[in-house]
Amino acid sequence: MxxxxxxxxxxxxxxxxxxxxxxxxxxxxxxxxxxxxxxxxxxxxxxxxxxxxxxxxxxxxxxxxxxxxxxxxxxxxxxxxxxxxxxxxxxxxxxxxxxxxxxxxxxxxxxxxxxxxxxxxxxxxxxxxxxxxxxxxxxxxxAGKDRAFTVAPAEFNSRQADYAPVPFEQRLIFTSDRSAAAGDETFNWTGRGFTDLFVVDLDGSNSVTAFDDLINTVDHEGTPTFSPDGKQMIFTRCTAPAKREDAYCGLYVSERVGEGWSSARPLPFVKPGANYMHPALTADGKRLFFSALLEDGWGGYDIYVTDRKADGSWGDPALMNRAINTQGNEQFPSIDADTLYFSSDGLEGMGGLDIFRTHPLKNGRYAVPKNLQIPVNSGADDFGFSVVNREGSGLSATMTGYFSSARPGGAGSDDIYTYTRRVLPPPPVDPTPIVYKNVLDVTVVEKIYEDPTNPSSRVLGVRPIPNATIIASVGEQSRTVNTDEEGRLSLVLVDDQAYQFRAEREEYLAAEGRFSSLNLPKDPDAPNQRYELELELDKIFRNQEVVLKNIYYDFDKSFIRDDAQPTLNNLTALLKRNPDIRIELGSHTDCQGRAGYNQTLSQARAQAAVDYLVQQGIDQSRVEAKGYGKEQLIEECICERCTEEQHQRNRRTSFRILE
Structure with missing residues (x-):
């Protein structure tokens, strides 16, 4: 995957x-x-x-x-x-x-x-x-322990990537970059084609054909979901506005027209410049789950849900709770009756993405996600779980379906596997009264630099900061406490609260974080749960350069591009959290070009970054622009022989704390 x-x-x-x-x-x-x-x-x-x-x-x-x-x-x-x-x-x-x-x-x-x-x-x-x-x-x-699942590779796998199987009208729709995909260009990530949707009949013939021509394009298409009446499809498409621009993935909808499908249009809530994917409709078609990488998420990709209104439109998507979404990636949701299956690399698992399941409890809460374990999950990425059929009842019941995996030994890179699940006898009931408890461990950490005196040196990891100050706030109430020798504060959570945290320590820049206890599980099978939140403090290095990542300029231009704004927004937030510091924003060019030209261009770029911060509400007196041209190269190479990567490292924007 x-x-x-x-x-x-x-x-x-x-x-x-x-x-x-x-x-x-x-x-x-x-x-x-x-x-x-x-x-x-x-x-x-x-x-x-x-x-x-x-x-x-x-x-x-x-x-x-x-x-x-x-x-x-x-x-x-x-x-x-x-x-x-x-x-x-x-x-x-x-x-x-x-x-x-x-x-x-x-x-x-x-x-x-x-x-x-x-x-x-x-x-x-x-x-x-x-x-x-x-x-x-x-x-x-x-050891041969009794297990619920048995799995086997599907017979229609190819030597390319085949994944995300979805049942539809006695057929299976899946995503693949096999050679029959539309378009002739090579996707340089894989060396193969771009992904399209394919159909395989479930009559045993294993005959695979391409999906509708209006859906499959020269871009990436995949991971569809269908309305209960089969007349509407929502799927993922990744497009680039122009060949040399970045591609983003969105959710698209298409209506059935005879035996084919209409041209697709994006769902209204999909914002440009963000990634949405992996839609999953409930059996009644009234709720849509999907995965997205958005600013309001908890980190990485998260699962969102939106409800269909009476007029058929979709409401504003809601972020699912912290029992499901983590600081890692949650993707590939699928629905079977009231059970939600999804994949995560942030929950504890076997490595890569693992498949988990959960189901609704009372009052909008979901049960603690359970790992499907071996043999469905492996050390590799496992994802795209779907249910096709159920037979029997009670302990004789079986469930069959498909999932996809990147595990070794398959026919291609990603492969589709069949599974059969039988019901195992339930564990004995514990008569002890259940007491529910959710605990949040807030840990204050700092970066470990390869050179402890240089914030631009390689980061080796993080370590806890003992005796840091944490200001914990809920609504209008707040309290100030110190972390223990492990840099940790353990807090018993009150249900359905929005917590705000601020961490401080002398000679460090303050950091902030948030955690929501909204709809955390009260699951009889797992009544005690612990959650984690890290607050990372940056040590203050006066008059030392800190390189800002992902700030790029167009050739011969100084204006702030859209892709640089998130980094400058983060710097804005840092300055607002730490109102007593004053910084210099510096811009550097590579070794190419005339010195005078580079000096003028770098000064204009530094000033553009400063102007952006001022527009975001930072006082002009706290930020100073400095263009360095090619005076302070960090790559030691003969200019004519420098690689593009070395030139790029020299073309940097940085800041230093002046006071």
Missing amino acids: RQACILLLLAFMTACTYTAKITDGATAVDRKQYDVAVPMLQREYKKAKSRKEKGEVAMNLGAALRETGQDEKALDWFQLAYDNSAGPEALREKAAALKRLERYEEAINVYTDLGFEIGSKYEFRRDISGAELAQTWLDAEK
Whole structure:
């Protein structure tokens, strides 16, 4: 599933670039053209002379192999990267690959060593506990423990990516980039085509045909859902306004016209410049669940729900609660009766995305999500769960359907699997009265820098800050407390409250966070639940450059582009949280061009960034613009021989705290 742009699983990735001029492997990785990057990086590694260069190339090659579903090969390159001074991040990637390959004990050892190396056991605690739990499930599976599910690969899988199966009128609609997909262009992430919808008959013939021509286009299409009467379809389409612009995914609707479908239009609530995907309608067609990456979310992709109004239009989408949505990614919702299935890499699981299920309780609450475990879930990404049929009742009942997985051993990159689920005997009832309790652990942390004196050096992880001050607010009430020696404050939550937190410590910039206890579960099967919130404080480094990421300018221009605004908005929020600091905003060019021209351009760019902050309400006296031209390059390379990645690192916007 990592192979398709339509899924967009990277937490900080907001779009995929369709076309770009690529001259080196690092740039190919940066532009997410991983299939293009692999052979380029293999050649570059052979030519690399220094350990630093070898480490950088090996790290990029490991990432490219990871993103094209080649974890076994990626392991060796991440180890080579670490051996050539790429730092702890290379071992972190190796450990994650080991989890995806279900080599949990090895992964635990690597995570443990990493904790000692960077000086923070806290950083990898969830990785280790997840691997320990997965190993327990794996051991139970090997011991022949009675299980509810049996699975097998579907016979219609191809050597390409096949995923997200959805039943529709005795057929199965699924997403694939197999060679029959529309369009002739190659998607450089995967080296294959763009995704389309396909149909397979469930009569045993396994005959696969392309879906409607008006739906399948040269863009990405996938993950449909159908109204109860079969007359309306909502699906995902990822488009770019122009060939060299970024593509975003939206939800589109189409009506049935005879045996075909009408041209699709986006749903009205879909905002431009954001990603919406994976729609799922309830059986009555009155509710729509979907996954989106939006500013009001809890982190990564979250699941939203919207209700159909009496006039047929959709209401404003609502973010589902924190028991379901995490700071990771929640995607691929599907509905069977009152049960919600979805995939998450933020809830505790076996590695990658795991499939979970939950169901409504009273008063709009949902049960604590339950991991479907082995054999439905694996160390790889597992997603797109659908129910096709039920037979029998009671303990003799069975349920059959399909799901998709990137696990090794399949026919292609992502494959579709069939499953049969039978009902297991219920556990004995505990007569003890149930007491419900939800606890939030708020932990104040700081970055661990490779060079503790340099905020622009590599970040190795985070560690707790003991005895930090936390101001916790609910409505008009607030209280101030200090964290313990582990940097933690544990708080018993009151139902249906919006909590605001502010963390402070001398010589650090203040941080803020939020948590909602709205509709948290009261689940008899799991009455005690713990949730986590991190508040990250940035240490104050006076007169030291801090590079602002994702601020780019058009060639020979100084205006602030739309894609730079989120970073500057974050800086605005930081300044408002810390009203006593004054900063310099600096702009730097690369080594190319005349010095005088670069100086003038960089000053104009720095001033444009300052003007943007002032427009957002920051006092002019607190921000100062400084253009450096090419005076302070951070990449040591001969200008004519610098790679595009090195030029890009030199073309940076930064800030420094003056007082």
